[in-house]
Every structure is written in C-alpha cells, then in structure tokens.
Amino acid sequence: MTEFGFTLRATDGAARLGTVHTLHGDIRTPAFMPVGTVGTVKGLYLDQVEGAGADIILGNTYHLMLRPGAEQVAALGGLHRFIGWKKPILTDSGGFQVMSLAKIRKITEQGAVFQSHIDGRRYELTPERAMEIQRLLGSDIQMQLDECIAYPHTETEAERAMRLSLRWAERCREAFGRQPGRGNFGIVQGGINPRLRRESAEGLTAIGFEGYAIGGLAVGEGHQLMLEAIEHTVPYLPTDRPRYLMGVGTPEDILESVARGVDMFDCVLPTRSGRHGQAFTRFGKINLRNAKHAADPRPLDPEHPCPALSAYSRAYLHHLIRAGELLGMMLLSWANIAYYQTLMQDIRAAIAAGRFEDFRNATKEQWQRGDIAA
Numbered sequence: 001m002t003e004f005g006f007t008l009r010a011t012d013g014a015a016r017l018g019t020v021h022t023l024h025g026d027i028r029t030p031a032f033m034p035v036g037t038v039g040t041v042k043g044l045y046l047d048q049v050e051g052a053g054a055d056i057i058l059g060n061t062y063h064l065m066l067r068p069g070a071e072q073v074a075a076l077g078g079l080h081r082f083i084g085w086k087k088p089i090l091t092d093s094g095g096f097q098v099m100s101l102a103k104i105r106k107i108t109e110q111g112a113v114f115q116s117h118i119d120g121r122r123y124e125l126t127p128e129r130a131m132e133i134q135r136l137l138g139s140d141i142q143m144q145l146d147e148c149i150a151y152p153h154t155e156t157e158a159e160r161a162m163r164l165s166l167r168w169a170e171r172c173r174e175a176f177g178r179q180p181g182r183g184n185f186g187i188v189q190g191g192i193n194p195r196l197r198r199e200s201a202e203g204l205t206a207i208g209f210e211g212y213a214i215g216g217l218a219v220g221e222g223h224q225l226m227l228e229a230i231e232h233t234v235p236y237l238p239t240d241r242p243r244y245l246m247g248v249g250t251p252e253d254i255l256e257s258v259a260r261g262v263d264m265f266d267c268v269l270p271t272r273s274g275r276h277g278q279a280f281t282r283f284g285k286i287n288l289r290n291a292k293h294a295a296d297p298r299p300l301d302p303e304h305p306c307p308a309l310s311a312y313s314r315a316y317l318h319h320l321i322r323a324g325e326l327l328g329m330m331l332l333s334w335a336n337i338a339y340y341q342t343l344m345q346d347i348r349a350a351i352a353a354g355r356f357e358d359f360r361n362a363t364k365e366q367w368q369r370g371d372i373a374a
Helices: 046-052 061-066 070-075 079-083 095-100 127-137 155-176 194-207 223-231 251-258 269-275 314-322 326-352 356-369
Strands: 005-012 015-022 025-029 031-034 057-060 089-092 105-107 112-115 122-125 141-143 183-188 211-214 243-245 264-267 278-281 284-287
Touching: 005 326, 015 326, 025 031, 025 326, 031 057, 031 326, 046 326, 057 061, 061 070, 061 089, 061 095, 061 122, 061 127, 070 127, 079 089, 089 095, 089 127, 095 112, 122 127, 127 141, 127 155, 155 183, 155 194, 183 194, 194 211, 223 251, 251 326, 251 356, 269 278, 269 326, 278 326, 284 356, 314 326, 326 356
Parallel strands: 031 264, 057 089, 089 141, 141 183, 183 211, 211 243, 243 264
Antiparallel strands: 005 015, 015 025, 105 112, 112 122, 278 284
C-alpha cells in the first residue's frame, strides 16, 4: 500500500519542484488540476485530460452529494470507477459552494445548513459529514470543511470565519481517521489580514495535515492582494508538505504563485473560458469571437502537439464559436487544458534546470508581446 507523502526534489528561489505520492499514483508539482466538479471536466473526454498531461483532477463534495449522491457513487465502486479515471482525485469539501451557490444558508458551530441551488431541498453539511462523503467517494486528497467568505469583508468577519474553520479543521482531522495512501488537507483562512493568515497557518500546522491549502482567495480581492496574502501565508507552512492555492487561476496567477512557493492549483477558468470563445496560448489570450479571426487560416499555435491548438484554423474556430456550435466550445476547452498542462510542464523543467526566473520573465514578455501577426 502506497503511503501518502510529498517529496521536495528541487528549489529555485521560492519555487519548488516535487512529487505528491498517493494511492492512485504520483502527482508532479507544480501541478494544475482540471476541475471535474460533478465527475466531468466540462467539454472533454477524460482521456483528453490525461493526454494533455494532467496527473490529477478535482471533484466536489457539495455537487456530488446533491446528485447522484455519495452513497450511490460508493455503491458503484467509488468516484474513480464511476467516471473512469485511474489517476488521483482531489475533492473539495463544499465550503466555497455553500457560500457561492446555496440559496439559503445558516452557519453554526455544528456546520452549514443550506438549501440546494438545484431543487431547494434542505441539507446539513458538518465537518464529519464532509469527511464521510469524501471517504465514500474514495478521493485521494480530501479537504477539510471550512467557511469561505467573499471579499470585501471586515476584519471581524474574517477572524470569526477563520477561527470557526480552525475548530472545524480539528473535527475533520479526527473524522478523516487513518486512510493509507490518502491525504487530508487543512485550509488556511483569514482574508487578506497578515495576522489572521499566520494564526490560521500555525493553528493548522499544530493540528497536523498531509498538506495545506490557501483558501479564501480569488473571491474578489484582486491579483495584487491575492499575491500579498500568499506571501503572508507560505512562510508559516511546513516545507515538507504540499501547498495548494484553491480556485486559482489565470496563467499569470499560477506563474506568480509558483514564484512564491505554491505547488498545486485548480480553476474552472480553462474550460469556462473555452465555452465562451477565449483561448489561452503561449501568445497570451485570444478571443475567437473577434471578427479579425474570421479569415485567418492559421491555427492557435502551430508548434503545440495538441490538435485543438495546432490542427484547426482560427477562422474555423471563430465560425464555430459565433455559430454557437458545441464543437467550438469543446475544442477551445481542450486547447486551454492542454496549454495549462504545457505551462506546468515548462515550469517544472525550468525549476529543475535552475532557470525559473528567466522562464518567468520570458513567458510574461511573450504574453505581453502576443501574436503580432494575429
């Protein structure tokens, strides 16, 4: 039985190269996790996700408890078998969705009571139930239940939510128990306040988790404040455990966060942007809705091995998106996931070679310069 663990292989400044070891295989870090909220990375077959280079995908407790139900997934052999994915899966505990999606919610010491955004049915999600659901799903990385609050907020609100999340973290840790090959991550909260971020990180470290997430960001605070919050958190996290920045983000967000010592990322942005006609490439963002692409015979990136980037003309992609064709959304989602995975592969190679800062600068310059001929 594989023990869950983390091997730090190299550092280059604050950037880290490592491997997370799980029951269903290794995760190369820095890693981007495509979001498969309800058991599907929207618009892609899972073999496309794997072929793009993803070592791990993400599922979500909130959505899967609503439908088809954690007990149903367990009866069908667990989430891996249910969706046909053999590599690691991380499940978020649902705290963010309770904040952002639930119709009516009440947060108490016991947990969160809310109405489903689907049918209005009443649910209660406690730390213990969140861990039970994730155990039933059989995920490799299981997140604590936390209270996530939107920005802007007061310091008093941030402190209350952070302390509640710490108390919930203790209950989650106990409920997680012993699961060989699987890990339980604590989530740092505290808004953008340095004192609260430090207290949360130190409190979680004292409890002891297999990994640590930086939560409560990408909720409206903006790029610079997010980076400052990371800087106020990372120094207080153990160096021998993986660090996961939740719900982030753009390629620039990822590049800058790696430079500050973050190892793992997830975000819906690649597939959501693809569905709306936007491609992420080494030339920066390309909006395929723009009329200038209507007669452009070039692919998005002729040098990329992914067919979605190299085998279809911009004119055709523009036509598909403007016509509202599903194929256009699927191709751009595939292109974006492939680009994100290439970015992570290049980041890992740069750290291994001790040239991350050069790579970071060159990549940002290329994004800014864009595809001049486009």
